[in-house]
Amino acid sequence: MRFPIGCRSVVWRYGAMALVLTMCFLPDVRSSTSGGFARCPAIGRRIEQDLESEATAGVRIAEGEYKVLTENGIGPTDPAVYGFRESWTLWRLQDGSFEVKGTRSYRSPSYEPQSDDFSVHLSSALTVLALKEYRKLRWRPDSGPLSCEFLLGKISCTSNAKNASQNVRLDVPVESTAGLLWPIPAFSLSSVARSANRTLKVATPVEFVQLKEASVANPVYAIILTGQLTYLGHEQLSLADRRWEADKFELEVATHPPYYLWTSPEGLLLSFSLESKNKAFSDERMVLVRFQQWEKF
Secondary structure, eight states: OOOOHHHHHHHHHHHHHHHHHHHHOOOOTTTOOOTTTTTTTHHHHHHHHHHHHHHHHOEEEEEEEEEOSSOHHHHHHHBBBEEEEEEEEEEETTSSEEEEEEEEEEESSOOOEEEEEEEEOOOOOOOOOEEOOOOOOOTTTTTSSSEEEETTTTTEEEEOOHHHSGGEOOOOOOOOEEEEEESSHHHHHHHHHSSSOOSTTOOOOOOEEEOOOOOOOSSOOEEEEEEEEEEEEEEEEEEEEEEEEEEEEEEEEEESOEEEEEETTTOOOEEEOOOOSSSSSOSSSHHHHHHHEEOOO
C-alpha cells in the first residue's frame, strides 16, 4: 500500500511506536515481571507523555520568534531589558480557544541573563484570558509559576507558592481594555489591539498593568498605566520573509514616550516601535523575525 507523502511521517511514527510496544510486551524468560512497560519503562513514559501532550495541545497553527533589534536597553520596565528574544508556538485547542507556548530570553539588568518558559491562553478572538510564566519571584524563592487571569473588571495574579503562607496574590481592578507588561508583552499588546476601535483616528482607552518586585517586605506590587490606542489605518510591512497587510496603531501610555504597533489582520503582533520623527521606524523596536504557519487562525 502507498501512502500520500503528507501521511508518511505519521505512519512511520506510529508504526515505529507499535514495534517498540511489541518489543516491550514480549515475554522475558529471565524475568517473571508481567507489567506492560516493565521492560522498557523510559520508552513507555515517553510514549505516554507524547500521547498526553498531543491530546491536550490540540492543533499546531503557527510558530514564530520576536526579537528586539537595538543593542540598547528597551522596554517599560526598570531596569531596562537587553537582548530580548521570544520564540513561541500557537495551538488551537478543542474548545476553539488558543494556547501559546514559548520561551523568552533577555538580560535585565544588562549583566543578568534570564530565560523563562511561558504560556498564554487566548480566546477564539485571540484576546488574552490568562498568562503564565515559569519563573520565581525575586523575593519569594518558593514561588512559581507566576500566573495571571484576565477576569471581568480585574486582573488576578498569584505566585503559586508551595507554602501557602508564602503565596502572593494581587487583584488589580481595571476599567477598560487592559494588558500586562511582563516584560515586553507581545501577546498582551496584540490582545489590546484586537479589542481596539478600528475607526480611523479614533482612540480607545487602554490600561497596562506593570508588576514591580520591590523587597522582601513588598515582594510584588502593581502599577496601572492609563493611556489610549489610536487606529491609524493600513500599512504594508515586509517581515519574517513575507509581505503583510498590517493594521497600524499609535499607543500613548502615561509616563512613557509614544509607540507605534502593527498587527496582522488575524491579530498577530508584527512590530512594536518607539515613534520616530525622522524615519519610518525607530531603531528601538521589537519585530517578528521568524514565522511559519500551518493552519488559518
